[in-house]
Amino acid sequence: MLLQFDPFRDFNRLANEMLRASRTPQSMPMDVYRLGDHYVIEFDLPGVDSDSLELTTEKNTLTVRAERRTPAHGSEQGEASYLTAERPRGTFSRQLLLGDGLDMNNIAADYKDGVLTVTIPVAEESKPRRISVGRSSERKVIEGSTQSGS
Numbered sequence: 001m002l003l004q005f006d007p008f009r010d011f012n013r014l015a016n017e018m019l020r021a022s023r024t025p026q027s028m029p030m031d032v033y034r035l036g037d038h039y040v041i042e043f044d045l046p047g048v049d050s051d052s053l054e055l056t057t058e059k060n061t062l063t064v065r066a067e068r069r070t071p072a073h074g075s076e077q078g079e080a081s082y083l084t085a086e087r088p089r090g091t092f093s094r095q096l097l098l099g100d101g102l103d104m105n106n107i108a109a110d111y112k113d114g115v116l117t118v119t120i121p122v123a124e125e126s127k128p129r130r131i132s133v134g135r136s137s138e139r140k141v142i143e144g145s146t147q148s149g150s
Contacts, residue, residue, distance in 0.1 A: 028066070028092045037127060039102065039120045043094070046114035047087065053116060055109055062096045062107070064116065101126030 029044045045053075045066050052067040068089045098104070103121040110117045 028064070028094050030094065037122045039122070041096070041118040041120070043116040043118070044114065045092065045111075045116050048092070048114070050111045053109075053111060055107075055118065057104055057107065060098045060100065060102075060104070062098055062118070062120075064094045064096075064118070066092045066116070068092070 031042045033040055041062075043064060043066075045068075048066045048068050052065075052069075054063075054065040056063045068087070070089050098120065101123050103123045106121050108119045110119075
């Protein structure tokens with residue numbers, strides 16, 4: 001097995017790990033798109049245990065939290081010694097401010113193959129609708145009286 005040693009890359013990785021507090025939530029990449037009468041948000045969370053996923057809503061804010069733990073590599077042969085550890089671990093968090101016109105009571109979420117998919121339907125009152133125009137041949141005149149206080 002051939003490993004390439006790059007002291008600057010390793011120093012940079014070590015500095016990032018030491019300076020980044022594990023309590024500080026990290027961001028997660030996402031895509032947002034509209035599909036018919038729903039908005040779909042996809043978060044990339046590979047290697048995250050589904051039990052650590054937490055989605056909450058408060059007013060118009062959606063909060064997504066997840067945690068990728070360091071696997072326990074202890075065995076009868078001893079502890080594992082990492083040669084390279086580039087995948088971020090710890091807590092991931094993202095808050096999205098959602099606009100009005102979404103049905104916050106019917107949000108659905110699914111986690112499959114490392115992708116968390118959140119589906120938010122558009123509220124019925126916000127969906128576009130056609131308004132019919134009546135055609136009346138009768139012209140209506142509204143008359144009013146003006147009283148002057150003399």
